[in-house]
Amino acid sequence: MFYSVRVDGTISLFSAEASGPGLADLAGVLCGPGRMTGFGRTAARLSAVVDESWRAGALARECRRRGAEAQVSAAECGRPLVRTPFRVDLLPLEQRWNRGEEKVLPEGFRLDGAMLRMWALAAGSPQGNGYLLALDPEAPETHERLITALARLGVPAKAQKGEEALLRVTGRRRLAHVLELIGDAPAGAEPAWPSLVPVVRAV
Numbered sequence: 001m002f003y004s005v006r007v008d009g010t011i012s013l014f015s016a017e018a019s020g021p022g023l024a025d026l027a028g029v030l031c032g033p034g035r036m037t038g039f040g041r042t043a044a045r046l047s048a049v050v051d052e053s054w055r056a057g058a059l060a061r062e063c064r065r066r067g068a069e070a071q072v073s074a075a076e077c078g079r080p081l082v083r084t085p086f087r088v089d090l091l092p093l094e095q096r097w098n099r100g101e102e103k104v105l106p107e108g109f110r111l112d113g114a115m116l117r118m119w120a121l122a123a124g125s126p127q128g129n130g131y132l133l134a135l136d137p138e139a140p141e142t143h144e145r146l147i148t149a150l151a152r153l154g155v156p157a158k159a160q161k162g163e164e165a166l167l168r169v170t171g172r173r174r175l176a177h178v179l180e181l182i183g184d185a186p187a188g189a190e191p192a193w194p195s196l197v198p199v200v201r202a203v
Contacts, residue, residue, distance in 0.1 A: 021066045021114065023089060027097070028118030029059065031111070031146055032134050035103060036094040043086035044094030048122055049075045056080035058189040059121050103139040111149040113181035120182055126195040127168075131175055133157065135165035143167075153181065172196055 026046055030036065034048040046068070050056050056072040059082045063070035068084045075081040084090065096106040123134035133150075135143050143159065147167060150157045154177055157167040169178060175194045185193040 021062075023066055023068060023093070025066055025114040025118055026063065026068065026090075026093060027109075028111075028115030028120075029122045030093070030097050030103070031115065031119045031136075031142075031149075032123030033136055034122060036090070036097050037086075038091070038094045038098065039086045041091075043088050044090040045084045045086045046070075046090060046093065047081060047083040049077065049079050049081050050122055051079065052191075053080045054188050055121060055192065056082045058186050058192075059118070061186065062118060062121060103136060103142065105142040105145045105149075109145070109149055111146075111153050113153075113183070116153065116155075116178070117182040120178075120192055120194075121186070121189055124192045124194075126193070129172075129198045130168045130170040131178060131194040132160065133167045133169070135167060137165040140165070155181070169194075 026034070029046060029048050032048070033050060034046055036044055036046055038044045046063075048059065050059065053072075060070040060072050063082070063084060068087065068090070070082050070084045073081050073083070097103055119133060125132050125134075135146065143165060147157055147159070150167070150169075155169055155174060157169045160166040160168040169175065175196055178194045179196075182193075
C-alpha cells in the first residue's frame with residue numbers, strides 16, 4: 001500500500017491514492033517508453049522497454065495491481081521488456097494513443113498522480129537537485145503537450161538540453177508535490193523516486 005497525503009492530512013484530489021488503481025493508470029507508461037499494439041480491432045497490449053530490470057519488475061507488479069497481468073522478458077536490444085497479453089479491455093488505450101503506426105497524445109489528455117506514478121516507474125530518476133522524466137524519442141509530437149499536462153498538474157517541467165529526450169523538474173516545493181502525487185515507492189523501485197536531498201550520480 002502507498003500513501004499520498006498533504007501536510008494537513010488530507011489526500012490530494014489528483015494523487016495516486018485519490019481513487020483505486022485502474023487500467024487507465026497505464027497511460028503513464030505511454031507518457032514515457034510505453035507502446036500500444038493492436039490485434040485487429042479485437043484486442044491490444046501494452047509493452048515497454050526499460051533501462052533496468054528492477055523497473056521491469058516493479059512495472060509488472062503495478063500492472064497486475066490494476067488487473068493487467070504482465071510478464072518480464074528481454075527485448076531484441078537486450079534491455080528488459082515488460083509486456084501484457086492482448087486484452088479486449090486495453091483497446092480503448094490503443095485507440096486513444098495510436099494514429100496508425102504513430103503514437104500520439106490523446107485529445108483532452110489529463111495527467112493525474114496515478115499516471116505520473118507509472119511514468120516515474122518506467123522512466124523517472126532523481127539527478128542532482130532535480131528529477132528527470134524520460135520521453136519517447138520516437139514520439140516527438142507528444143513532448144510539448146506532456147510539458148503542458150505536467151504544468152496543469154502543478155508540476156512545471158522543462159526539456160533538458162542534450163541528445164536524450166528528458167524533462168526536468170527542479171525546486172524543493174515542486175519535488176515535494178511530485179512525491180505527494182505519486183505516493184511512496186514500491187519495494188525495489190526506490191532509485192526511481194524523487195529525492196528532496198540532492199542526488200549525485202557516480203560517473
